[in-house]
Amino acid sequence: MSNTEQKDKNLVAKEKTEMAGPAEQTRPGRVFIPEVDIYEKETDIVMLADMPGVAATGLEIDLRDNVLTIRGAVQPQEKDGQSLIFREYRTGSYYRQFFLSNDIDQGKIEASLKNGVMRLVLPKVEKAKPRKIEVQAA
Amino acid sequence: MTRFWLDFPWEGQRGLKGELERMQRTLDYLSKGPEANLGDVPSAGVFPLTNVSQDKDSFFVYAELPGMEPKDINISITGRTLTLSGERSIVQEEGASYHRQERKGGKFNRTITLKTDVDVAEVGANFVNGVLIITLPKAEEAKPRQIPIAV
DSSP: OOHHHHOOOOOOOOEEEOOOOOSSSOOSOOOOEEEEEEEEOSSSEEEEEOOOOOEEEEEEEETTTEEEEEEEOOOOSSSTEEEEEEESSSOOEEEEEEHHHOOOOGGGOOOETTTTTTEEEBOGGGGSSSOOOOOOOO | TTOOOOOOOOGGGGGGHHHHHHHHHHEEEEEGGGGGTTSSSSSOOOOOOEEEESSSSEEEEEOOOTTTTTGGGHHHHHHHHEEEEEEOOOOOTTEEEEEOOOOOOOOEEEEESSSOOOOOGEEEEEEETTTTOOOOBBOOOOOOOOOOOOO
């Protein structure tokens, strides 16, 4: 998608996708699957996830056995003493898992959170970085 | 019923069906309270989806706008018409090749018509962790008032 195409486009309202997993949640409340972008650059893989309402303290990133688990807890948006008049979207925590290949340097993953978007930088290990192969003249 | 924001400006375009849905929602609201409408509110494809709540002094409009900067969100109020507009841009990094692209960018423009007067000069907005919160103080005459009984 080029930049010009993006500029002319209008955003379409869409409800968040609720997780319908086989495992039951230990905590009550709804769980949503955050939308993500994953792209690859020469030295690392970057993951962006939309998690509105999640503060840095509510974000949990866990990596074991090549499975990356992202959890985001949210506080209720409405304060005590407010009554809801209408609701078009629901709130709840976020949860999503990804399998990572061995090409990721799992010790150097960096995470940040800004305006409700989580950004994970997953550096590639040396051997996975692209290398130009010289063709030997025969 | 004038206190409730159960009417949506675009419903007039939905004909009889929209009108019946509005009546049903109003009845549900009256019999079961706000929780009853959930899922029934017509989400007319207008971004961003909003939640609205109130306390005795103010209305609160919530919208999830992850990844936006406060400067890219325009909020304006004229009389009883609240307008939210802006553009969410997804910046692509140089030399990036995509594995997944689920996040969307684009423009939005949404109007919400209030059914009660608000104190336009005192409307405020916050943006916390990608959630926009607009506080609209009710106009004096729209606030609930305790009527003392003269003895």
